[in-house]
Amino acid sequence: xxxxxxxxxxxxxxxxxxxxxxxxxxxxxxxxxxxxxxxxxxxxxxxxxxxxxxxxxxxxxxxxxxxxxxxxxxxxxxxxxxxxxxxxxxxxxxxxxxxxxxxxxxxxxxxxxxxxxxxxxxxxxxxxxxxxxxxxxxxxxxxxxxxxxxxxxxxxxxxxxxxxxxxxxxxxxxxxxxxxxxxxxxxxxxxxxxxxxxxxxxxxxxxxxxxxxxxxxxxxxxxxxxxxxxxxxxxxxxxxxxxxxxxxxxxxxxxxxxxxxxxxxxxxxxxxxxxxxxxxxxxxxxxxxxxxxxxxxxxxxxxxxxxxxxxx
Numbered sequence: 001x002x003x004x005x006x007x008x009x010x011x012x013x014x015x016x017x018x019x020x021x022x023x024x025x026x027x028x029x030x031x032x033x034x035x036x037x038x039x040x041x042x043x044x045x046x047x048x049x050x051x052x053x054x055x056x057x058x059x060x061x062x063x064x065x066x067x068x069x070x071x072x073x074x075x076x077x078x079x080x081x082x083x084x085x086x087x088x089x090x091x092x093x094x095x096x097x098x099x100x101x102x103x104x105x106x107x108x109x110x111x112x113x114x115x116x117x118x119x120x121x122x123x124x125x126x127x128x129x130x131x132x133x134x135x136x137x138x139x140x141x142x143x144x145x146x147x148x149x150x151x152x153x154x155x156x157x158x159x160x161x162x163x164x165x166x167x168x169x170x171x172x173x174x175x176x177x178x179x180x181x182x183x184x185x186x187x188x189x190x191x192x193x194x195x196x197x198x199x200x201x202x203x204x205x206x207x208x209x210x211x212x213x214x215x216x217x218x219x220x221x222x223x224x225x226x227x228x229x230x231x232x233x234x235x236x237x238x239x240x241x242x243x244x245x246x247x248x249x250x251x252x253x254x255x256x257x258x259x260x261x262x263x264x265x266x267x268x269x270x271x272x273x274x275x276x277x278x279x280x281x282x283x284x285x286x287x288x289x290x291x292x293x294x295x296x297x298x299x300x301x302x303x304x305x306x307x308x309x310x311x312x
Contacts, residue, residue: 034258035061035065035261035262035265035267037065037066038065038066039065039066039265039266039267040062040065040066040067040121040122040265041065041066041067042066043066043067043068043119043121043122044067044068044069044113044117044118044119044120044121044122045059045062045067045069045070045120045121045122045123045124045264046069046070046071046072046110046113046120046122046123046124046157046161047059047062047069047070047071047072047124047126048071048072048073048098048100048124048125048126048127048153048157049072049126049127049177050069050070050071050072050073050079050082050095050124050126051071051073051075051078051079051080051081051082051095052073052078052082053227053253054126054177054221054225054227054253054256054257054260055071055073055124055126055127055177056071056082056253057253057254057256057257058126058257058260058261059071059082059086059093060086060089061257061258061261062122062261062264063086063089063091063092063093065261067121067122068091068092068093068094068117069086069091069092069093069094070093070094070095070096070113070116070117070120071083071086071093071094071095071096072095072096072097072098072100072109072127073095073097073098073127074097074098074099074127075097076097079095079096079097080095082095083095094112094113094116094117096109096112096113100127100149100153100154100156100157101148101149101152101153101156102156103156103160106153106156106157106160107160109160110157110160110161110164110165111164114164114165119165119169120164120165120166120172121166121169121171121172121173122172122173122174122264123158123161123166123172123173123174124175124177124260124264125154125157125158125174125175125176125177126177127149127153127154127157128149128150128153128154128177128191128194129146129149129150130146130149130150130188130190130191130194131146131188132187132237133187133188133190134186134187135189138189138190142190143190146190146194147190147193147194149194150191150194150195150198151193151194151197151198151201154176154198154201155201158174158176158201158205158216161174162174162209162214166209166212166213166214167212167214169213170212170213171212171213171214172212172213172214173214173215173216173263173264173265173268174205174214174215174216174217175216175217175218175219175260175263175264176198176199176201176202176216176217176218176219177219177221177260178195178196178198178199178218178219178220179191179192179195179220179221179222179223180220180221180222180223180277180279180282180283181195181196181199181220182220182277182283183283186289187289195220198218199218199275202216202217202218202273202275203273203275206272206273207273210272214272215263215268215271215272216273217263217268217271217272217273217274217275217276218274218275218276219256219259219263219275219276219278220275220276220277220278220279221251221256221278221279222241222245222277222278222279222280222282222283223237223241223279223282223288224238224241224242224244224245224250224251224279224280224282225250225251225252225253225255225256225278225279226238226250226251226252226253227253227256237288238250240288241282241286241288243286244282244285244286244287244288245279245280245281245282245285245286246280246281246282246284246285246286247280247281249280251278251280255278256278259276259278263276
């Protein structure tokens with residue numbers, strides 16, 4: 001049996017990465033060394049939703065670059081599996097359960113990270129979730145669930161980490177993971193509203209905390225990124241997203257992770273309050289929400305037939 005590749009050989013680009021979800025969908029990401037070794041040495045990063053998808057990709061990249069990492073998730077099967085995989089690769093990882101919708105749970109989780117590592121230098125707000133639904137079919141409970149998760153949860157974690165760690169240290173990097181919502185989010189208006197609010201929160205806090213050494217930005221992956229989040233949409237919608245992408249392919253969680261890691265690093269000190277779309281140009285061009293033409297020719301500037309007033 002041939003020897004198994006180790007982590008270092010992958011970092012040096014000598015061996016391809018293991019098969020990913022993107023590879024199974026016909027998109028093979030090219031993974032090459034991109035950041036300086038040890039870029040995050042001595043730093044501690046907290047990644048919410050770090051048990052799968054984009055969050056796990058970010059956590060692994062931060063570990064590879066020298067950070068000690070804490071990952072959180074509501075589901076034990078996610079964070080425990082991720083913890084076992086990362087510790088098996090030789091990384092120092094704390095994994096804990098947390099429902100970010102609950103501010104008290106968030107406070108306890110942040111205290112646990114500080115007790116273990118003594119500091120938090122980087123926060124990646126990746127946890128979130130939504131479900132496809134036209135607005136007319138949404139229930140108040142469904143709407144509230146998404147708002148509490150994607151908006152309130154992001155604020156709870158950000159405030160706890162800032163007050164307990166970053167504002168005290170007068171230093172920190174925060175990256176919020178939102179979605180491409182600049183043209184609205186038909187079919188998922190609940191998450192569109194929540195993500196747009198997070199982007200405004202990002203801009204607001206970047207000003208409030210600029211003098212405190214904190215840089216806060218957001219990345220907005222399109223619905224054409226192959227990850228655990230988009231997998232629930234089904235093959236038909238994913239293919240529509242691909243066709244609506246100018247680059248005519250799907251993106252990968254690894255490609256999103258690279259942008260997040262840069263914004264979270266010391267290499268970034270002058271970018272704050274910005275939102276980066278990662279969607280292959282989709283937000284500038286494609287449409288995946290069909291609109292039925294019910295108005296007929298008159299809606300296109302043609303005169304509607306006149307009714308003869310003398311007729312009976």
